[in-house]
Amino acid sequence: MVRRVRGLSDRAIAWIFVTPTILLLLAINIYPLVWTVYLSFTNYRANRPNREIEWVGTRNYERILSDEGVWENLQRTAHFVTFTMLFQVLLGFGLALLLHKRFKGHGLWTTLILLPMMLSPAVVGMYWKYLFDPQIGIFNYLINGIWDFGTFSMTSEVALAPWAIIIVDTWMWTPYIMLLCLAGLRSVPDYLYEAAEIDRASTWRKFWNITLPMVLPFLMLAVMFRAIENFKMFDLVFELTSGGPGNTTRLASIDLKELAFDRWQTGRSSALAIILFVTVFGAMNVFVKLMNRVKAR
């Protein structure tokens, strides 16, 4: 059989399809990145643009890496990312499996569960501060209706605040993981299950050999994007706790904002930004390799 090639060649289409995206990203991202790298070696202050820029070598990096507070912030950020991802994967994947049973009205409930993530994170942060308020908020009111804990404040107690931001983020973004898992479940072709049925495979085996391998690439994609977002989390937590009480919810981006826009140490904040970027870059490099291995299986 001779296949005639008509229209544009595959090579031409590949370039036409990929080039606009790459050009746009180069234009928007390369200049800020190069500029940030350059400033991280200077003592530039954005509120004094006329002052002469002085090259300070690696001093900004040395000062950040020897600062105990920065390490504590990174640990807090890691704690936040780890627990939000853990809870969201368990809840999101679980809900997706249940919704995939296609009970009556599952479409309506899927849409309703998506609602929290449609809100603006800044509004969500602000709003949960109101819900968590020990006087006028509804959260304590409902919790104390189940079990009387007395007066407590989720956002101003040192032991509770790190969990308050995890609760709110999980409430908001579990639907994200759920929706992508659901899309993955929907993409499992029926004939795979029919074939398994002929082989009399158990429910557990079907889950392990068919469902999980088909859903895992989507689940991992969802986790990857949520983890990146949460590593640089700013608006929700800033509006909810502003990093307090003390420094207990001070995540990396909140630190960055304070350095850059409250203390105006642009050089140092640039160095911190590059350190954060390299950390995420390295972590994601490992994660993507893992993801490719799962996909190839």
Add this chain to the structure above:
Amino acid sequence: MSTPKVLTPTESSTQLKWFAAIVVIGYAAISLIPIVWIFMTAFKGTATAISYPPAVFFDPSLEGFVNLFTTRSRQSAEYLAQLPPPETWWEEIVRQNDQVIAGPSPFFGRFLNSVIIGFGSTFIAIVLGTMAAYAFSRFKIPLADDLLFFILSTRMMPPVAVAIPIFLMYRALGLSDTHAGMIILYTAVNISLAVWLLKGFIDEIPREYEEAAMVDGYTRFQAFRKVVLPQAATGIAATTIFCLILAWNEYAFALLLTTNRAETAPPFIPNIIGDGGLDWAAVSAGASLFLLPVLIFTLFLRKHLLRGITFGAVRK
């Protein structure tokens, strides 16, 4: 006596469906409490919104919505007494608090900006993203893995860090505080998600479909448009919603890069100040109204979102 129903392999038993429904509805009910509370607070009026204990039953009032759309000034009793009686219901609501309407608030203009920037950038990100995802999925592109990782890495810089260089760059290009500038920026932020997600979806579509179409005389481009795109509808719908949600609600760039012409609603809504603190009724009214376009858009795409992909024709 009825005979037990014979299930096909992909159908679930009735008990299992009941169990699934109960757990899902339970989760939804709990997670919807804050949303319902926002809708309720929008109709509570400024004073009732901060009552203790929190009010569950109340006389509905449109005060929050009036406050959202107007700026007001407080006046003395003598001044109010010599005014003609209020002509409209919103003036009446304002007058009850010893205030008069001074003018419209910026909310409506910012809402329009959000519509233009949010939907515009989502549309471009999806078009470009689908094309790139298809190319990465189907063709041998040199350094494909590195290019994909570069695309992903553009998402890793915190907005707080790149806001200043982007501001300087935009000022030099005349793009600062313009709709075009924000659309380009949000497209760039979203395109990494679009490419990666859509590549995931397109990878799942068997190549046999396009190859069969091309044997029948379609060009590669026609096969992409008429065979792959319809098959990828679920993925495109889901990706569109994710991109729209991010662009619609983006806060840090909007706060740091726009001052007037292109300012969107998210930095405005959580900061509506009333007498002695936040005006929670107005904030809730704003949050509720701002949620609606995304909700309507999601309902509009729901048919595609929930459709299963059926690969009946191609069996291996």
